[in-house]
Amino acid sequence: NRGPINKGELWVNFLSCHKTQQSLLSSASGYSNYRGVLNWCVVMLVLSNARLFLENLLRYGILVDPIQVISLFLNDPYSWPAACLVIGRFNVKTLAVPLCLSLSAQGSFTELVGFLVHCTNMAVMLTFPAAVVLLVPSVTPVGGVFVLGTYTILFLKLYSYKDVNMWCRELSTVKAKKLARSLSCPSGQTLNGGDRQVCYPGNLTIRDMYYFVFAPTLCYELNFPRSPNIRMSFLLRRLFEMVRKYLIFLLSFHQWMIPIIQSSMKPLEDMDLSRMTERLLRLAVPNHLMWLMFFYWFFHSSLNFTAELLRFGDRQFYKDWWNSESVTYFWQNWNIPVHKWCLRHFYKPLLRRGFSKKVSQSAVFFLSAFFHEYLVSVPLxxxxxxAFMGMMAQLPLAWFVGHFLRGNYGNAAVWISIIIGQPFAVLMYVHDYYVLHYRQEAD
Amino acid sequence: NRGPINKGELWVNFLSCHKTQQSLLSSASGYSNYRGVLNWCVVMLVLSNARLFLENLLRYGILVDPIQVISLFLNDPYSWPAACLVIGRFNVKTLAVPLCLSLSAQGSFTELVGFLVHCTNMAVMLTFPAAVVLLVPSVTPVGGVFVLGTYTILFLKLYSYKDVNMWCRELSTVKAKKLARSLSCPSGQTLNGGDRQVCYPGNLTIRDMYYFVFAPTLCYELNFPRSPNIRMSFLLRRLFEMVRKYLIFLLSFHQWMIPIIQSSMKPLEDMDLSRMTERLLRLAVPNHLMWLMFFYWFFHSSLNFTAELLRFGDRQFYKDWWNSESVTYFWQNWNIPVHKWCLRHFYKPLLRRGFSKKVSQSAVFFLSAFFHEYLVSVPLxxxxxxAFMGMMAQLPLAWFVGHFLRGNYGNAAVWISIIIGQPFAVLMYVHDYYVLHYRQEAD
Incomplete structure (x- = not known):
């Protein structure tokens, strides 16, 4: 086995140990497998943030205070204006709507009177809580956002409720004239889930109304798809996620964002540009992570929890916005309930009235900008x-990204606009709030 | 077009706008396209590091000083011991070897005398520069690493040169006995590049020796594969990369690592564990980025530049170590010249002498650990x-990763060991160096 011929072959193998070839990183090699780079990115991110976490803990100690968390919602822990406002008015408003609608279904109201009552109700729903938040001094900003958010959701839901019932009424009038088959209620038989299909005006019950108010959607429908039963394990997992994310969220906010925001006040006051940029970038990471946590907490855990509890079948609360290669795709996919509402009750009606696509799209952004501003300015x-300008700036940004960036570059541009844009607006508001409230006290 | 039937169809479309479906992030959805997450990682890394860069600049100003850069290599700028040592001894050593070998080829030396002369030469090559670095006080640590690195490379090259020529000599003896065909020189015709093939002992020229000494490989071969011509654009691009990477490297070192190392001294002295961990993680990022830069600078730019200049054909200086899923794969692929040398002149000879694979592999790690220690301890x-323990710790680490982690987890473990392991050793040496030199002065 170790004879001279074998040795000779072995030697030839030894003697030529090089062959002509390119380095892998040279473009000539045609090599493109950088799978490991993704792992590298993840490891680097985890390590960098572990370092920041440790540095933060060493510098500030533990900052979270349970009492302080409660006082975010209330100035005076014994009066609960925000909660009372939500519960009290909520029920009054909610009850008013099906009452009006069943009256109009019975023909007691003319179309015009019904429309006027509806408009008054809607206008009051937006203005009354805003007035309370503005005038009652014990409502804190966080409590205010909570109240106004709830009322905005209710506003959008009732708008949809009224629209759908109006369409049904129109349809039943048409049917009565043409004797067409029942389009609004294709078949009276039971579904496989055992739920009976409901026809207009059989849907105008308080029970149906309350189901819609609590269901995780903004678009009313007479017969929502229902899941066959409540899966307890799914429910508990979502509940556990909700609690965990909420705690991490509070912890990050107090431990991470508040110190950065506080340390940003001085550079912001002095308008020191390079330090402001540094603070902005420093704020961007926790702000973005908290936004991601909020997204997961609200759109995945909470809405799925509610849907499971109410046996609501349609769980599409978001699509794959993380892959979006254009700003438009992002806004169409990250918040499906609002997107669906805008499409059904605002964009398509505008198109039907003869407006162009561009104008209608801009109008949607304008409406969204209005509600963003409403939800931020009034509580503060x-x-x-x-906030208004931030939303409106999405239009030129969408145009720019759509025209000049494709694929991964477009995706990166969307991420940058999310990561940088938000803390920019946050810093602006915080600065103005600080100047308005604390410098006055200092003077 | 807007007749009642069309309207009816439109309405049905409106009336049912939900369908039963799962959220994308639920495991039941079977969705797995997270392409955008890679872009997110890249954006987050760039932004985090932009922030660190800005913070560093604001805190320390510009720290790079061209004079200080030169003084890294020299204490006294008018005596160049390191450079003289390299140039002078280098030539003496290099010339001695082909002389000895041509003498032994002519049969003037017996095999034993030749072996003894070779051993003496090799031993002196490792010990003499080490002695100079240890005893001449004007050699700085950086200069020392440079000198010892050069001599280590020369040592490995000459070891290979001697081995290959010995194999050729043995082969020619066998051939003379058996009249076998010339295996060491399969064909005398010219290659397509126009270079003539060389046979033993025709290779024993000073010109051939010097080509091997400067060629970017550690393994000698009688007829290296040659590229047909020097591509000027390739050469200039590599040169530009070399200069650029070198400048970025120096900048990062002075601006980023030195402040962190300096600020780590206090926690290290006090043995404050949490602060030490924080400094370690803080050091890990610049250290790792500089290692990556060094890798690219040396293994891609510099070696490709040299290879192009010498028309050296084999450009495989590294393989795809970034995808390595085990520690062994990493060590086999990140430094191909050394790996090839170890395989050809150390691992396979050990196997042929009857050692098991495990023992031989451990011996390779031991040799590598010795040279790592030699290159660090002597200059300091x-x-x-x-350094020795760091290399030897790779053995249990390789065992652990190989047995318990697969795929992406293995890859992440390799990255973590690279990112964390190095700065750990760096901090250890820096701490000891600091305690030895600066605390003595302070006392």
Whole structure:
């Protein structure tokens, strides 16, 4: 086995140990497998943030205080204006709507009177809580956002409820004239889930109304798809996620964002540009992570929890916005309930009235910008237009990204606009709030 | 077009706008396209590091000083001991070897005398520069690493040169006995590049020796594969990369690593564990990025530049170590010249002498650990075993990763060991060096 011929072959193998070839990183090699780079990115991110976490803990100690968390919602823990406002008015408003609608279904109201009552109700729903938040001093900003958010959701839901019932009424009038078959209620038989299909005006019950108010959607439908039963394990997992994410969220906010925001006040006051940029980038990471946590907490855990509890079948609360290669795709996919509402009750009606696609799209962004501003300015009692401008700036940004960037570059541009844009607006508001409230006290 | 039937169809479309479906992030959805997450990682890394860069600049200003850069290599700028040592001894050593070998080829030396002369030469090559670095006080640590690195490379090259020529000599003896065909020189015709093939002992020229000494490989071969011509654009691009990477490297070192190392001294002295961990993680990022830069600078730019200049055909200086899923794969692929040398002149000879694979592999790690320690301890004039232990720790680590982690987890483990392991050893040496030199002065 170790004879001279074998040795000779072995030697030839030894003697030529090089062959002509290119380095892998040279473009000539045609090599493109950088799978490991993704792992590298993840490891680097985890390590960098572990370092930041440790540095933060060493510098500030533990900052979270359970009492302080409660006082975010209330100035005076014994009066609960925000909660009372939500519960009390909520029920009054909600009850008013099916009452009106069943009256109009019975023909007691003319179309015009019904329309006027509806408009008054809707207008009051937006203005009354705003007035309370502005005028009652014990409502804190966080409590205010909570109240106004709830009322905005209710506003959108009732708008949809009224629209759908109006369409049904129109349809039943048409049917009565043409004797067409029942389009609004294709078949009276039971579904496989055992739920009976409901026809207009059989849907105008308080029970149906309340189901819609609590269901995780903004678009009313007479017969929602229902899941066959409540899966307890799914429910508990979502509940566990909700609690865990909520705690991490609070912890990050107090431990991470508050110190950065506080340390940003001085550079912001002095308008020190390079330090402001540094603070902005420093704020961007926790702000973005908290936004991601909020997204997961609200759109995945909470809405799925509610849907499971109510046996609501349609769980599409978001699509794959993380892959979006254009700003438009992002806005169409990250918040499906609002997107669906805008499409069904705002964009398509505008198109039907003869507006062009571009105008209608801009109008949707304008509406969204209005509600963003409404949800921020009123609770802060401070009318700057940063949130409004932030939303409206999406239009030129969408145009730019759509025209000049494709594929991964477009995706990266969307991520950058999310990561940088938000903390920019946050810093603006915080700065103005600080100047308005604390510098006055200091003077 | 807007007749009642069309309207009816439109309405049905409106009336049912939900369908039963799962959220994308639920495991039941079977969705797995997270392409955008890679872009997110890249954006987050760039932004985090932009922030660190800006913070560093604001805190320390610009720290790079061209004079200080030169003084890294020299204490006294008018005596160049390191450079003289390299140039002078280098030539003496290099010339001695082909002389000895041509003498032995002519049969003037017996095999034993030749072996003894070779051993003496090799031993002197490792010990003499080490002695100079240890004893001449004007050699700085960086200069020392440079000198010892050069001599280590020369040592490995000459070891290979001697081995290959010995094999050729043995082969020619066998051939003379058996009249076998010339295996060491399969064909005398010219290659397509126009270079003539060389046969033993025709290779024993000073020109051939010097080509091998400067060629970017550690394994000698009689007829290296040659590229047909020098591509000027390739050469200039590599040169530009070399200069650029070198400048970025120096900048990062002074601006980023030195402040962190300096600020780590206090926690290290006090043995404050949590602060030490924080400094370690803080050091890990620049250290790792600089290692990556060094890798690219040396293994891609510099070696390709040299290879192009010498028309050396084999450009495989590294393989795809970034995808390595085990520690062994990493060590086999990140430094191909050394790996090839170890395989050809150390691992396979050990196997042929009857050692098992495991023992031979451990021996390779031991040799590597020895040279790591040699290249660090001697220039620092400080015999700690951190580098040696760092290399030897790869053996249990390789066993652990190989047995318990697969795929992406294995890859992540390799990355973590690279990112964390190196700065750990660096901090250890820096701490000991600091305690030895600066605390003595302070006392």
């Amino acid at each position: 009692r401070m009318f700057r237009l940063w | 004039r400080m015999f700690r075993l951190w």
